Amino acid sequence: MCGIIGIENNEDAVVLTAAGLLTLQHRGEESVGITLSGKEKMETFRYMGLVSKIFNDEILLKKLPATAAIGHVRYTTSSKSSLINAQPFQMSCIHGNISLAHNGNITNFHEIKEILLKKGAIFNHTSDTEILLHLMAMSKGELADIVANSMRKLDGAFSLVILRDKTLIGARDKNGFRPLVLGKIDNSYILSSETPAIEVIGGKYVRDIEPGEIIVIENGEIKKSFIYESPKKQNTCIFEQVYFARPDSVMFGHTVKEARIKMGEYLALQMKNIKADIVMPVPDTGYCAAIGFSRISNIPFENALVRNYYVGRSFIKPMQNLRDLIARFKLRPIKEVINGKEIILIDDSIVRGTTSKRLANILREAGARKIHFALSCPPIINSCYYGIDTPSKENLIAANNSIEEIRKYLDIDSLTFLTLENLIKACSFDDKRNTEKDNNFCTACFTGKYLTNISNYIPKKS
DSSP, X not given: OEEEEEEOSOTTHHHHHHHHHHHTGGGOOSEEEEEEESSXXXXXXXXXXXXXXXHHSHHHHHTOOOSEEEEEEEOOSSSOOSGGGOSOEEEEETTEEXXXXXXXXXXXXXXXXXXXXXXXXXXXXXXXXHHHHHHHHHOOSSHHHHHHHHHTTOOBOOEEEEEETTEEEEEEOTTOOSOOEEEEETTEEEEESSTHHHHTTTXXXXXXXXXXXXXXXXXXXXXXXXXXXOOSSOOEETHIIIXXXXXXXXXXXXXXXXXXXXXXXXXXHHTTTOOOSEEEEOTTTTHHHHHHHHHHHOOOBOOOEEEOTTOOHHHXXXXXXXXXXHHHHHEEEOHHHHTTOEXXXXXSOOSSSHHHHHHHHHHHHTTOSEEEEEESSOOOOSOOOSSOXXXXXXXXXXXXXXXXXXXXXXXXXXXXXXXXHHHHHHHHTOTTOOTTTTOOEEOHHHHOOOSSOOTTOOOOOO
């Protein structure tokens, strides 16, 4: 999972892009990069770590002149987390200097890479994104045509922002797995993974980039927009609304917060026979669902877990042998609220189950009398190959255990997953939606029904 942004025709392109990336920081904390273009040569800066590297480093200090920029924050899914794989990737070829940033996973990456290697291509990265640069360099025609020709060869998930001189291009795969939206500020257009990155810099959301669409922007105007390959229907990753996207992001005409509240409401209906003293969220992604649950059930909402926002990956990594200690650092219970209470605990999902088990232990130690654990999505039983770093199937607790077996492992009193039907209704705001015929979402992690060929895809081993 990654976050991408691009802006053109703006004297403040550098600052606005950096600010937009800061708003997308939740989509990737491992590396950050920005490409600048406009008045002088195109230049790319990439760093390991957070977006603050851009604000504190040579890009803003030098005040490099640029009227166009693209940026990227990375969360590793398909290749090693290292500076060499930080994006954007910039190349010089027959079509000029081109920079590209990508969100998603290309599932036929290894197959295409093998073909390119036989043609003499030299790879500098291990990321699947690099094959796009090679395909573009080998294509003929106008810039939009070479992007379209390249994308037609790909399977999987790929939302893109591409920069050449002052030309900004946005593109989305034919299934629309990953989000990409269009915004405007003054005489400038913005492309972004999520709407808040547009709004925080003073822009306004215009519309979504459609699945299979390529849009070309120059000098504050949309020069061209076309569908490079007609989609059968939209299949946006439903896990964006369950977990990844910001609550204030707009998807399918509603904020993600509204969708998560609806998830909690449906959970309450599923659990109407369970009575408890309080409903409490696992911060932060369980917060909205817990509000929805409380509204429907009339069980009081309590924010009884305090999250430490200063425990980041750099702190956790060298302390893997102290997992229980880490859990205590990250979440602390308010004992006065929990002690002696029967509680309903709301979280977004269970993946391996180890974090949930430690959390249940913490609540028991805080004096919880009974724990009813509710999840705002169905059991995750399959790996994601489209940009979410889901573990292999053998490490997914729900793929190898029944709900009752998971409940016993967690040592809780009840365990409830939101049904797929209710999840789709919550995310589409349609109580009459037919989950088989009408849903606009990829649900492969819950169903195993993948929308592209994944037989040649090899997930990361690092």
